[in-house]
Amino acid sequence: MGSKLIIILVIIFGVLAIAQLVRVNELTAKATKRKEEEIPESENKFNANMMLAFMISLYAGFIWLMLKYGHVGLGPAASVHGQEIDWLFNLNWIIVIAVFFLTNSLLFIFAWKYSRKPGVKAYYYAHDNKLEMVWTVIPAAVLSVIIILGLRTWNETTARAGAEYEDIEIFAYQFAWTARYSGMNNELGKFDYKLTTAENPYAIMTKANIDRSLSLMKVGEPGQSGIKMIEDKLNDRSIMLSSKERKALEVDLGRKERMSRMLSAMSITYADSLDEFANDDVILEDSLVLLKGQKYNLSFRSKDVIHSAYFPQFRMQMNTVPGMLTYFKFQPIYTTDEMKRMMDNSEFEYALLCNKICGGSHYRMKMSVKVLGPKEYLEWQKTKSTYDGTPWIEGDESKLLEHYESIANRIEEN
Numbered sequence: 001m002g003s004k005l006i007i008i009l010v011i012i013f014g015v016l017a018i019a020q021l022v023r024v025n026e027l028t029a030k031a032t033k034r035k036e037e038e039i040p041e042s043e044n045k046f047n048a049n050m051m052l053a054f055m056i057s058l059y060a061g062f063i064w065l066m067l068k069y070g071h072v073g074l075g076p077a078a079s080v081h082g083q084e085i086d087w088l089f090n091l092n093w094i095i096v097i098a099v100f101f102l103t104n105s106l107l108f109i110f111a112w113k114y115s116r117k118p119g120v121k122a123y124y125y126a127h128d129n130k131l132e133m134v135w136t137v138i139p140a141a142v143l144s145v146i147i148i149l150g151l152r153t154w155n156e157t158t159a160r161a162g163a164e165y166e167d168i169e170i171f172a173y174q175f176a177w178t179a180r181y182s183g184m185n186n187e188l189g190k191f192d193y194k195l196t197t198a199e200n201p202y203a204i205m206t207k208a209n210i211d212r213s214l215s216l217m218k219v220g221e222p223g224q225s226g227i228k229m230i231e232d233k234l235n236d237r238s239i240m241l242s243s244k245e246r247k248a249l250e251v252d253l254g255r256k257e258r259m260s261r262m263l264s265a266m267s268i269t270y271a272d273s274l275d276e277f278a279n280d281d282v283i284l285e286d287s288l289v290l291l292k293g294q295k296y297n298l299s300f301r302s303k304d305v306i307h308s309a310y311f312p313q314f315r316m317q318m319n320t321v322p323g324m325l326t327y328f329k330f331q332p333i334y335t336t337d338e339m340k341r342m343m344d345n346s347e348f349e350y351a352l353l354c355n356k357i358c359g360g361s362h363y364r365m366k367m368s369v370k371v372l373g374p375k376e377y378l379e380w381q382k383t384k385s386t387y388d389g390t391p392w393i394e395g396d397e398s399k400l401l402e403h404y405e406s407i408a409n410r411i412e413e414n
């Protein structure tokens with residue numbers, strides 16, 4: 001508080017001091033009978049030289065900051081498309097830096113060179129079509145190249161994935177992430193927001209989940225009344241209800257009846273064979289574990305507000321939007337251990353962060369991400385079980401390991 005007051009006082013006195021200085025200047029001009037607009041030659045020269053001095057210190061500061069901090073500060077790109085994005089980013093920087101030096105040099109050197117000199121009249125130069133063309137067409141052409149290159153990369157990373165991609169769903173909610181693997185059949189179970197309950201927080205669609213949600217609406221459960229109970233209460237003449245209580249009950253009844261109709265329709269159209277897609281899914285709430293070299297197709301959905309899934313080391317970011325699926329394809333190329341060595345940092349860990357201010361605890365919406373080699377990945381998989389409680393990995397392990405090794409080796413060869 002005290003320091004704030006001092007800062008405010010300093011600013012006020014600073015402004016007053018400047019105003020007084022201007023006043024003194026005016027008075028001395030009057031005293032020496034010099035008109036205000038008659039600037040002496042020496043002052044013009046001084047200002048011109050200061051322009052050059054300012055330019056040199058601006059450049060020195062810029063170069064020093066670039067050398068000290070670099071322009072990304074995220075370490076090497078750890079995915080195939082990430083390397084392409086870094087290349088694009090560098091291209092942008094080269095163009096921006098070249099334009100920065102060119103325009104600022106023109107600005108300050110011209111101000112220095114063409115400062116007012118006694119007896120020289122300024123040349124009146126109103127318009128030149130050629131010049132206008134040059135500084136419109138060149139930036140437009142450069143921008144088009146940047147946009148076309150960027151769009152190409154963007155289209156590649158967001159195009160629909162082929163069969164060799166493993167599907168993982170990233171589910172965002174205030175304030176955490178959940179990953180759902182598509183299991184051995186590489187087919188994610190269906191979902192529907194209407195199935196969201198305390199036991200089914202990710203709204204996964206199975207026959208059992210539909211039936212449970214339907215019964216919750218119709219019969220209710222301890223602490224939550226179903227349609228039947230609400231109707232009984234409204235019809236029971238022995239209970240005295242205020243008009244406010246009656247209204248609240250009717251609103252609740254209407255909502256539950258509507259929900260129950262939609263769930264009944266879902267139950268009728270649902271094919272029970274779809275259960276197998278959901279049953280072998282694997283849900284992870286603590287961390288996202290990936291296999292080096294595997295191609296992944298991530299789909300994103302959000303339970304509440306817009307979040308943004310940001311994987312800085314993979315150079316990947318995608319908004320998660322309620323009521324809408326978004327996608328991103330990528331292929332990790334370094335294991336966590338390899339990144340530790342490359343960055344010379346034994347603490348290094350990949351991360352999934354939320355990059356959209358989504359509420360009070362946005363800052364801690366983070367999931368740790370690990371990229372493992374073939375053997376470690378298989379060992380880890382063996383400890384996990386699926387949605388219906390069976391082990392993730394069944395059958396011949398050696399074949400799976402061979403497959404994982406061939407995937408990882410393909411990265412080494414490139």
Ligand SMILES: [Cu+2]
Binds near residue numbers: 308354357358362365
């Ligand atoms: Cu968030």
